Amino acid sequence: MLEQAKTSLPWHSAQWSALVSQPHFAHAYLFCGPSGAGKRAFASAFAAWLMCDRPAAEGACQQCRSCLLRQAGSHPDLLLIEPEEAGKAIRVDAIRQLVDFISQTAQQGGRKVVVLHPAEAMNQNAANALLKSLEEPTAETYLLLVSDQPSRLLPTIRSRCRVQPLGLPAEQPAQDWLQAELPDVDERQRRLLLQMAAGAPLKALLLKEQDAIAQREKVVEGVKALLKGQVSAPKLAEQWNSVALDLLLDWFAAWTLELLKLNQGAQEIANSADMDKVLGYLAPRVSVSALLDWQDWLLQHRRQFDNKANLNRQLFLEKLLARWKVLAERR
Template identity: 60%
Template sequence: MPEVAFPWHDTVWTQLTGQDQHAHAYLFSGLPGVGKRRFANAFAAFLLCTTPAQGMACGRCRSCLLREAGTHPDLLLITPEEEGKAIRVDAIRQLVDFMGQTSQQGGSKVIVLYPAEAMNQNAANALLKSLEEPTADTYLLLVTDQPGRLLPTIRSRCRGQRLPTPSRDAALSWLADAVPELNGDDRLILLQMAGGAPLRAQALHDLDAVKLRLGVVENVKALLKDQQSASQLADSWSKIPLELLIDWFCSWTLDLLKLQTGAIRHAENSDMDVVLGYMAKHVGAQQLMEWQDWLLAHRSMTLGKANLNRGLFLESLLLEWKQLLKKR
């Protein structure tokens, strides 16, 4: 029997499955790592089940057994052909054909599409036509980390459902069970890196992110002391996910802004407290805002899978960061 995604989604699940009628299209959103895909898959199982019980798929009917075997003819999963690539129009044409078919099991048909923001322009336009002409007993479940990147017309034709992030205590409790070898300090560090999303914290643990971050922090300190060059660091960070590096710089920048405005007295990124405290006193407010604009623009480009030259981008990022102390 598929579980309700995670305990922090119980309320949303109960509200959703308790409805007499369901929308033909849902848009599940939330932070990366809060369990959106698992929630959507569990909801797909519920919609396909012929004898749901207590708001859950039964796990025993023919429909459930076919789904668990990965052979359910009325369930379609649409994802990029390769991780990080776009969902192309051919995949949406397959979706359109699927929607037009009669259910082979005589019940509902369900499509799960993830990540929805990965659709290119042609694919998004093709999907829009299907949303304008919904098929009876066919449900489309879109899952996204970035709903703002979807066409407004797609968002408006779906029932939006944001999935919440758990409380810190709930997330730490789940992490303690999921990754028992982690000590309490590392759980806190990983959860902070993940913005409070426990599944992302678990994924960061799999990347050995605590060790990677320790090295990056030491590298940044060396950069500011002229002990290492930007090009040297860019080369040495070749195996660290770019999104992770950008997230760290965004978090440090937010701390700088809070320190300058007096919102906090010590950096929330405790491993950079001394560095950020010094920078907050020596970086001009205007320069800091310009740096933040530059960083967020490039973060958006990275999330949008722009074809950046990784080495040149990292070198530019490090030079811009270092120049903050010289632009006052």
């Protein structure tokens, strides 16, 4: 069931107004941009608007029969296509369901809408099956694709969609929005959440739900203990067993980028307040070549993780921590 869709998020108001004021709509849209920017909320709001009997400039009315059916998760002319399990692929059977859906007459006599998210999760067979639907559109049927990584889509799919980039808000609007959503969280924690989310407000909300602040504190203390020789890499890898691997990879990648900037004088102090002393200590002691080698290794394994490679978590973390520790010893 699609989430309750009212309007797009405030930082996408200009894109929203431009979209719904068009006299004609494309058969297929590709909403793309950074993870956590609000693309799915935008697509859901647009799906609701397309199906509403009395749509207004700001969004669906939420009161007509079509809106009530959608809110109940029982609108027969709205279809959501997504992986059966988080992180898994969208398979060809799901796209065949989509093809059957769009070939049928709208049961409510209006428009039919499909929301496909995340579009890059389609495997090769699924992507090929979708192409025919994009090549032979049916009247009053709209395909809304949502993607964090549009470059992973087939070029033939991208070329058949109207691409709508949706970016992140500026820092202060993001902080204001997050404060309204998390009134019980103090400013320091909100800033840390937004920093960990690379400025993406919805991702910051998700990190709060995942208790990422407590995990981050655990990781930072562990990194400090490792560099001081108070804990071994294998032992620390065991202690981090409950920390999400994608968060660890994101944090080490961000710290590496800061080290490069500090090392080359591109910035004077670390932006990561909880790691400023560690990064300030390492920056003058590590060589650029060592940093670049480390960054290449880290990004290579991040791609493997993104591509669902079967990494041995314990061995991977031991190697990651061992390589991190020797950074300061290489010149």
